[in-house]
Amino acid sequence: MTSPLLDVRGLRTVFHFLDGAYTAVDGVSFAIRPGEVLGLVGESGSGKSVAGSSLIGLVDPPGEVIAGEVLFKGRDLRRLTERELRQLRGKEIAMIFQDSLAALNPVLTIGEQMAEAVTEHAEVPPAAARERAIAALRQVGITSPETRIDQYPHEFSGGMRQRVAIATALLNAPDLIIADEPTTALDVTIQGQILAEMQALARTTGTAVMWITHDLGVVSELADRVAVMYAGRIVEIGDTDDVLDRPRHPYTRGLLDSIPAENAPGSRLRQIEGAAPTLARRPAGCPFHPRCSRALPVCQEQEPGLSEGERGQAWRCHNPQEPLP
Amino acid sequence: MGTFVLQRLLQSIGVLLAVSLVVFLAVYAIGDPVELLVSQEATELERDRMIQILGLDRPIWEQYLTFLGNALRGDLGQSFVHGEPAIQLIVSRMPATFELVFFALLLACLVGIPLGLVAGLHSDSRTSRIIMTGSILGYSLPNFWKGMMLILLLSVWVHWLPTSGRGETVTVLGVPLSFLTLDGIRHLVMPVLNLSIPNMALMTRLTASGAAEARLQDYVRFARAKGVRPQGIVRRHILRNILIPIVTVVGVEFGQLIAFSTITETVFAWPGMGKLLITSIYRLDRPVVVAYIMMITFLFVIINLTVDLIYAALDPRVKLMERAS
Numbered sequence: 001m002t003s004p005l006l007d008v009r010g011l012r013t014v015f016h017f018l019d020g021a022y023t024a025v026d027g028v029s030f031a032i033r034p035g036e037v038l039g040l041v042g043e044s045g046s047g048k049s050v051a052g053s054s055l056i057g058l059v060d061p062p063g064e065v066i067a068g069e070v071l072f073k074g075r076d077l078r079r080l081t082e083r084e085l086r087q088l089r090g091k092e093i094a095m096i097f098q099d100s101l102a103a104l105n106p107v108l109t110i111g112e113q114m115a116e117a118v119t120e121h122a123e124v125p126p127a128a129a130r131e132r133a134i135a136a137l138r139q140v141g142i143t144s145p146e147t148r149i150d151q152y153p154h155e156f157s158g159g160m161r162q163r164v165a166i167a168t169a170l171l172n173a174p175d176l177i178i179a180d181e182p183t184t185a186l187d188v189t190i191q192g193q194i195l196a197e198m199q200a201l202a203r204t205t206g207t208a209v210m211w212i213t214h215d216l217g218v219v220s221e222l223a224d225r226v227a228v229m230y231a232g233r234i235v236e237i238g239d240t241d242d243v244l245d246r247p248r249h250p251y252t253r254g255l256l257d258s259i260p261a262e263n264a265p266g267s268r269l270r271q272i273e274g275a276a277p278t279l280a281r282r283p284a285g286c287p288f289h290p291r292c293s294r295a296l297p298v299c300q301e302q303e304p305g306l307s308e309g310e311r312g313q314a315w316r317c318h319n320p321q322e323p324l325p
Numbered sequence: 326m327g328t329f330v331l332q333r334l335l336q337s338i339g340v341l342l343a344v345s346l347v348v349f350l351a352v353y354a355i356g357d358p359v360e361l362l363v364s365q366e367a368t369e370l371e372r373d374r375m376i377q378i379l380g381l382d383r384p385i386w387e388q389y390l391t392f393l394g395n396a397l398r399g400d401l402g403q404s405f406v407h408g409e410p411a412i413q414l415i416v417s418r419m420p421a422t423f424e425l426v427f428f429a430l431l432l433a434c435l436v437g438i439p440l441g442l443v444a445g446l447h448s449d450s451r452t453s454r455i456i457m458t459g460s461i462l463g464y465s466l467p468n469f470w471k472g473m474m475l476i477l478l479l480s481v482w483v484h485w486l487p488t489s490g491r492g493e494t495v496t497v498l499g500v501p502l503s504f505l506t507l508d509g510i511r512h513l514v515m516p517v518l519n520l521s522i523p524n525m526a527l528m529t530r531l532t533a534s535g536a537a538e539a540r541l542q543d544y545v546r547f548a549r550a551k552g553v554r555p556q557g558i559v560r561r562h563i564l565r566n567i568l569i570p571i572v573t574v575v576g577v578e579f580g581q582l583i584a585f586s587t588i589t590e591t592v593f594a595w596p597g598m599g600k601l602l603i604t605s606i607y608r609l610d611r612p613v614v615v616a617y618i619m620m621i622t623f624l625f626v627i628i629n630l631t632v633d634l635i636y637a638a639l640d641p642r643v644k645l646m647e648r649a650s
Contacts, residue, residue, distance in 0.1 A: 056550070058546065058549060058550060060541075086549075086552050086553075086554065087552060088552070089549065089550055089551065089552040090550060090551035090552030090553075091552055094550065094551070095547075095550035097543055097546065097547060097550075099543055102542065102543035102544065103543045103544055103546070103547040104544060104547070105544040105548070105561075105562050105565070105566070106544075106566070106640075106641070106642060107565045107566055107639065107640055107641060108561065108562070108565065109641075112561070113548075116548070116551065116553055116557065116561065117551040117552070117553075120551065120552050120553050120554060120557060121552055152641040152642070154641070154642050165547070168551065
């Protein structure tokens with residue numbers, strides 16, 4: 001087993017509001033090995049996006065990372081200066097966002113925006129940066145990149161813009177790409193294409209990917225390992241096959257049951273009762289207990305610790321599901 | 326684009342016609358210039374002769390049509406008071422006003438945009454609050470009062486600057502200019518400052534609100550995720566986007582200042598167009614007032630056209646379209 005590329009330990013991010021600090025990411029720990037794809041799954045408000053941004057210091061006030069270690073190739077990113085972090089961002093760790101229209105500057109050409117990702121990190125002549133951008137566009141399947149590169153974001157379709165964002169992330173051959181719901185806004189066929197391309201790219205370049213999504217279906221196609229987040233905590237983590245086939249946490253089970261494709265045709269789709277708790281109202285004990293069908297009295301009082309199973313599967317539950325045979 | 330420009334110029338003819346009618350009627354209603362032009366001791370005969378020479382005995386519609394006919398040949402009438410063609414009179418005053426307005430706006434941009442950036446990018450800081458409060462003061466203090474205070478401070482008390490006039494001028498290509506001589510610059514400083522302060526405040530506030538909005542946009546986040554330096558983010562991403570509203574306001578203010586820098590020109594006895602307008606109104610010099618308004622209208626048409634063209638250059642999403650006929 002190779003040593004992890006990224007090792008996150010006890011990461012805690014809070015948002016300061018007038019009436020106090022609210023914890024969005026609550027002691028999250030996970031690791032990603034080189035070339036591995038980790039799916040970080042959770043509902044809206046589970047803290048998964050904040051967790052992603054926290055890793056490379058992109059949480060803006062009133063948010064603040066207050067505890068934990070982010071060990072990347074042995075260095076703790078939380079101890080780096082803003083200048084050192086900047087040199088690392090886009091070069092060793094790249095990030096892609098959900099809304100590619102908003103993420104691309106409307107008044108700059110695609111070429112200008114891609115080239116700056118190169119020139120900000122190395123002394124590269126503009127022509128060479130342009131060549132690299134063209135090559136990256138071709139890599140993500142954009143036809144006639146030589147002409148497309150001089151166009152503006154509004155001249156691209158949604159899927160094309162997301163490819164541009166992915167191509168931009170690939171420019172410096174980073175070790176890790178943090179992808180924050182990059183396919184959520186796209187229609188299903190485009191989403192499928194991009195997932196397939198992303199997987200192929202991760203394989204060929206050896207880039208590790210942290211894929212943040214609310215869609216377990218996407219994770220099952222793409223990820224080697226999966227971490228399920230609920231109310232700021234990782235409630236279950238493990239190899240994708242283990243977690244999806246033999247979930248131990250009732251929340252993971254609930255998520256799986258609410259995927260239409262996983263259910264028998266004609267059967268009533270099950271759903272998790274209630275809604276995820278807001279930042280301000282996290283229940284005491286296990287945060288999932290008000291919605292949990294397996295809740296015990298202890299769940300209301302005591303937060304469950306981490307239990308470990310085979311092949312690194314781990315969960316936080318007082319009354320876990322028995323592994324199915 | 327050529328068609329676009331031509332179409333806009335043709336439209337402006339309609340605007341000019343409408344304005345000419347309104348102004349002609351309005352000036353006619355103000356009062357009878359004969360009372361001011363003919364001396365108290367003049368006989369009835371001399372008086373009637375004067376009215377006849379000026380064409381004031383004809384019905385108003387005939388006067389208007391005569392005016393229009395002459396205007397088509399480029400003749401906007403003779404000044405009652407100076408006996409010179411009105412156009413020539415206005416044009417001779419133009420360089421003084423243009424010089425004043427040009428430097429006032431230049432100064433407003435050079436001071437206002439950087440201040441606005443500082444205030445907008447660090448909107449919670451003390452510096453930002455000081456700048457924003459100062460801008461309210463700069464914008465709301467009345468012009469005539471600021472002018473008099475400047476004179477009191479810089480001329481009367483410390484004797485640094487002269488109180489009035491244009492000073493020594495140098496003629497370049499037939500245009501007298503003040504800013505090329507030391508004496509001219511000394512005369513320029515206070516009126517330019519007086520005209521500039523409210524615009525500095527306006528630029529500051531405009532830039533600040535634009536920057537505060539732009540820095541929260543996803544494209545700024547994406548640029549940071551790419552590892553772009555803070556200066557690069559401000560210069561390439563933020564400034565390019567907020568330049569669009571700034572160009573609009575500079576355009577409008579340019580027209581406004583040229584047309585109505587009357588107060589500043591009066592306070593500092595600056596021999597520009599504004600001063601000419603105010604004296605012409607006092608003396609009921611109808612042709613000059615009408616010609617003045619006509620020229621200003623045309624100026625606004627040209628400025629708006631220029632602003633539209635700059636828009637198209639700055640914002641790739643703007644396409645100048647000929648209206649379908």
